[in-house]
Amino acid sequence: MTSFDETFDLAVQNGDIAGAVMLAKSKSGSTILSKAIGTQNLKPGDDTPYTGQSVMLLASLTKLLTSIAALQLVERGQVTLDQDVLPLLPAFAALDIFHGYTADGKPILTKRHNPVTLRQLLTHSSGAAYSFTLDSPLAEYRTRIQGRTLLNGDTIDTMFDYPLLFEAGEGWQYGSSIDRVGQVIEAISGQSLEDFFAANIYAPLGLTTGTFWPDRRRDLDPHRAALTYRSPETGRVVATSQEESLTDGLTEPFGGHGLFMSADDYLEVLHSLLADDERLLRRETSALMFRGHLSAASRARLGEQMQNADWTVGDFPSSMEYDWGFGGMLIDGAFHDYHRKGTLAWGGAGNQYWFIDRESGICAVLGTQVFPSGDKKVEKLLTAFQKEVYERIGKGRQRR
Structure with a gap:
């Protein structure tokens, strides 16, 4: 059986991804998983490695921070x-x-x-x-x-x-x-979203890489991870100009998909919510994020759409036991292989994925830059990542 490390090393060798970073923390702050593989871009002769400080387009991972700000x-x-x-x-x-x-x-x-x-x-x-x-x-x-x-x-x-x-x-x-x-x-x-995030999210957590305008941050240039897409001819990832269609030319911050940030910094946001340390939100407010807020009609429609979850990024089996919290999808049942009830999770168009499982006491993020969303090869890696995180804390599959 191929090990976790071998699975991801082979993914880079085979051109399934250029690189990725995988991070997970416990509620106490101890490291469960910290692994980076591959290179930040596909330029010949440039072997700058992916690290936790590699700056990525978060795409829809932006939505969590906008929800916190609201x-x-x-x-x-x-x-x-x-x-x-x-x-x-x-x-x-x-x-x-x-x-x-x-x-x-x-x-x-x-x-x-x-x-x-x-x-x-x-x-x-x-x-x-x-x-x-x-x-x-x-x-x-x-x-x-x-x-x-x-x-x-x-x-x-x-x-x-x-x-x-x-x-x-x-x-x-x-x-x-x-x-x-x-x-x-x-x-x-009365502030731009850029300035509001800086004062109310980055400063309390000591984050240094978040911005809607990375081209104005020359200090981030050495850490920028290139966007890639999968060549239909070879099946390998190649450089893409997709970034231009998503964010280039925008004249204002898009709170739904426009933020750039490193995985290290993003994990700090997740951990603050997991630990409930009140640096971002009071406990009674953060608790609202992990509750369902949909009307009966809206939840029924979400359930219908989740019968075929190809439009999502992450491990979301077909079920009616979903709701929407503040910032992400809420696992509202015991149907999931690993995520416990009350887990908040979501992904982004670059096939990134995050989750906060308060019952299990863990939070995690996988960062990569493979566009568009729903890439089947990355989906297998996301499942392997999730499995590894839970097994490292002794909480394997809850369904057999």
Whole structure:
């Protein structure tokens, strides 16, 4: 049987990944796993190794930090979870709801009526979707009706100016809701998300690599990990310009996918929430992150989508026992091979993955840069990583 170390070493040798970093900590702060393999980029003659300080595009791992920042404002009494935040989001408030097409191909649109709360934005139950995800019903609208590419736009309002899919609270759809949360944070605080994160997340934890604007941080240049994609011809990862389509040209921080950070720093965020050390959030507030917040209708829709979880990154078996906490997917049952009930977890388009399992007393992150999401070769590595972490603490599979 191939060992954990051999599995990842072979993945680099075979071109399944250029490199990766895998980190896990216990609640007490002891190291469970710390492994980095491969190189930061694929440039000939450049063998700079991946390390815990390699700076990656977090993609949707950004959403956790934006959720934390919003909860900090809730703690301060500057906004409530169930407050209608549409007055702070005029462009979002003007969006219609999409219901499909007429027989002759015209879009069917209706006006939105329900208020939209911060809770609904934080849990992807606002009606906002992505046009560029797998099987998105809005992909055709974006290209044929609007005549634009899927990722066209330099601001949140221009990139996500297509319709909603349902009235807030009446469904569930992964999408741009957390980018709208970022706009709420900026409107209330009077700061850019870059500055708010620096003062309220990076400073309390002593983080040094987080930024939405890595090109302005020349000190990060030696640590930048290149983005890659899998060549359909060879099956090996090759350098990609995907970074440009995700973040290049943006003129404001995207709280849903725009942050860059090292895995070392990201693990510190996870560990603060696991240890409940109150450096980021009070205990009563962080507890909210590990509870389900979806309405019955929204949770039912999430369950339907999780019957085929190919659109996710990570180990999410088909089940109806999912909910959405604040910052990630909530494991809401004992169906999972390793994650215990109450585990919060999510992934990013670079096939990164994180989780916080408070019952087991562990947190972990796997960082790599293989685009797009859902890569089957990396998925096997994510499963091996997760298995190794749990076995190292003596908590192997809970299902046999």
